[in-house]
Amino acid sequence: MTFETQNIPVAIDARMLGSHGTGVATYAQALRDAINACAAEPFHVVDRTCSHGLRSSGHIERWYRWCSAWSDRPRTLTPRAQTFWGRDIFRLGQVYFDRHGSLLDLEVKNPPGIVHWTYPLPVRLAGWINVYTVHDAIPLNAPELTPIDGRRHRALLKAIIASNGRVMTVSEAARRDIVDALGCSETSVSTCLSGLSASVDHPTMLPAGLLPGTFFLAVGSVEPRKNLSRLVEAYQASGVPHPLVIAGPRGWQCEAIEAFIAKTPGVVRLSSVSRDQLLTLLTAARALLFPSLAEGFGLPIAEAMTLGTPVLTSRIAATSEIAGGAALLVNPESAADIQAAIRRLSVDDRLRSELATAGRERARAFTVEAFGARLKSFHARLLEDEGWINRRTTLSAIS
CATH class of the missing domain: 3.40.50 (Rossmann fold)
Structure with a gap:
């Protein structure tokens, strides 16, 4: 200095x-x-x-x-x-x-x-x-x-x-x-x-029924911008055996989205999580699913990469920039594209390992x-x- x-x-x-x-x-x-x-x-x-x-x-x-x-x-x-x-x-x-x-x-x-x-x-x-x-x-x-x-x-x-x-x-x-x-x-x-700082200083217990590496995770407020309805639609159509955990507070215009989440088999809704609980979930997740429609940065992408968790995110300007070539990119307006990517992350352990390694390297910038x-x-x-x-x-x- x-x-x-x-x-x-x-x-x-x-x-x-x-x-x-x-x-x-x-x-x-x-x-x-x-x-x-x-x-x-x-x-x-x-x-x-x-x-x-x-x-x-x-x-x-x-x-x-x-x-x-x-x-x-x-x-x-x-x-x-x-x-x-x-x-x-x-x-x-x-x-x-x-x-x-x-x-x-x-x-x-x-x-x-x-x-x-x-x-x-x-x-x-x-x-x-x-x-x-x-x-x-x-x-x-x-x-x-x-x-x-x-x-x-x-x-x-x-x-x-x-x-x-x-x-x-x-x-x-x-x-x-x-x-x-x-x-x-x-x-x-x-x-x-x-x-950001994303170290898990105080790990918490995972919710009952969830084991490390066995569930997908979506995080953020439940609101239209986060594209959760399309994500849940794609998850349901994928037929994968892994639960989808959606962690985050109720947000703007959330009622219809919450209703759709509630009636979809395999989806676990956590509406109130602490910072330590969120980081524990991110560390244990099979992959972060973050197909947002609009972002300026995309904080969960950087958090997941820092913790060594593979990332799926949107092929839009900001999230592509933050991912830096270290994430699986999808068209956020295509349920079929998201569905295919979820299936790949469900069965392709080599892909997940490559994404985790690339993500840790990318996280050095954050x-x-x-x-x-x-x-x-x-x-x-x-x-x-x-x-x-x-x-x-x-x-x-x-x-």
Whole structure:
């Protein structure tokens, strides 16, 4: 690490750091670990109303927030140890954006640096280089696959770019999709391939009746984007003797999908699994089946490969990129194609062994250390673009 970059403070929003079970939460934790690997311990931007688990807003709180959003004064964060404390800043930011169409300014009496927002939030830390992770372009180019309001999301991303915010995304495929959807310049969006930590530190017992290597696994929220209805249809038609385990919470528009899953023989539904249980299932599965219709990254692919589990995934831009030639690719819109691939994974142990070996090699790109190295290079480019490296070097020389 250069002298110039190691002295630049880095912060991260802490909204998702204590959460589990979502891709954004896993990403936030990996980003924090990567910052630790490439810089000093990051400052955490904390909203007291989130961290204290306060009850949902009542009418008075919502009315107060609506009135407070009239003011365009910056909201002050209080520095304490490695934390920048604010109150109601994230929800107020949403209301402020709805009223003004711009980002809510935050300020803190600390030397400026780089702040990472793990999701596109309508806030900015004044005087800092603000980096917003946009995980995919699905609300923009496939709004039928998400409950997110695509028009508002588009307006927010444009406001972020207009405020000189830096957009970072998790794959080159996602970057191209975001640039195309927004019609922005190529330089407005940067790729920093994500990483993860997927070691099974606390293995759990498998559910009754499941043995290692005897079941297929699908993971993720039950929602149309995950293509589970077509996967279950293909599994049923394949006639393989191995159970299909579907692990993940109920999601958007899940009712019909859940009903189809429930009536299909051989399918085991696990709606509530901990992080340790998920990693135990991934380690023990015969293969991960992940024929998603749209992704920005495809976290389960990287997790399975890290754990040495063969992967079946979609022949679409993002998942193909993350698989890196180490997965069995299928047309996600063809039940017949998925069915044939399931049959191959059921009987072809040589194929499974080859996929597992190739997957472990590919997974080296997703370690926290590799993520940290990419992040370090990204930070250096940011500081050079902003002229901060030379400025800090000059100030250090003077002092």
